[in-house]
Amino acid sequence: MAPSLSTPMKFLALSMFFISIIYQDNAQFPTPNPNQTTMVFYLQDLAAGPNATVVAPVAGINGRVWSFTTFGSIFVVDFPVTLSISPASELVGQAQGLLIASALDGASVNVALSIVFNNLQYNGSTLELQGISRRHENYREVSVVSGTGKFRFARGYAVLETAFFDISRSTLRLTITIQTN
Numbered sequence: 001m002a003p004s005l006s007t008p009m010k011f012l013a014l015s016m017f018f019i020s021i022i023y024q025d026n027a028q029f030p031t032p033n034p035n036q037t038t039m040v041f042y043l044q045d046l047a048a049g050p051n052a053t054v055v056a057p058v059a060g061i062n063g064r065v066w067s068f069t070t071f072g073s074i075f076v077v078d079f080p081v082t083l084s085i086s087p088a089s090e091l092v093g094q095a096q097g098l099l100i101a102s103a104l105d106g107a108s109v110n111v112a113l114s115i116v117f118n119n120l121q122y123n124g125s126t127l128e129l130q131g132i133s134r135r136h137e138n139y140r141e142v143s144v145v146s147g148t149g150k151f152r153f154a155r156g157y158a159v160l161e162t163a164f165f166d167i168s169r170s171t172l173r174l175t176i177t178i179q180t181n
């Protein structure tokens, strides 16, 4: 006859089972990090005029048109970063860096941008954005790979969405979600 567990032993075995389930549950659903923050800014892109923000392509493949859809074209940008959608709203910094047409079929652009803050709260601090922006999608997610000053050790992601567009200018909404710990 097989040995059977006494009642207290059965209870203990059952408790161990539940304890291990509860433990696994906690492992699967970590409590949200209280240091996670989301910030919303707007990048103002003026296509033309003396204050144009896209310095039209600085490099590309010889003998081909240099454009956002031609593989190998490189643009240097310096976008004002504002608090709300209007270009006249409060300036908080500049988005400076490179846009590189990095897909052979022209479908995406590689983004390498520093958000350089110059407002009171974050003056001198920076965030580094890097990733692929698919031109045909309105929701474009890139990585926040690092930061300096108040954003040391930052990591997270940034979402770029077109908030306003006409031939003379466009405004991108930039939603940054980061953890600094």
Ligand SMILES: *[C@@H]1O[C@H](CO)[C@@H](O)[C@H](O)[C@H]1NC(C)=O
Residues within 6 Å of the ligand: 049, 050, 051
């Ligand atoms: C360009 O920027 C300068 C400095 O911010 C400003 O004084 C000037 O009015 C701007 N020009 C235009 C056409 O927006």
Ligand SMILES: *[C@@H]1O[C@H](CO)[C@@H](O)[C@H](O)[C@H]1NC(C)=O
Residues within 6 Å of the ligand: 118, 119, 120, 123, 124
């Ligand atoms: C930001 O820092 C620079 C250099 O330290 C300083 O000249 C400027 O006045 C500061 N701006 C603000 C808004 O605090």
Ligand SMILES: *[C@@H]1O[C@H](CO)[C@@H](O)[C@H](O)[C@H]1NC(C)=O
Residues within 6 Å of the ligand: 033, 034, 035, 181
């Ligand atoms: C949140 O940030 C503070 C200050 O940087 C730090 O002391 C704390 O440990 C962080 N909390 C978590 C859960 O990372």
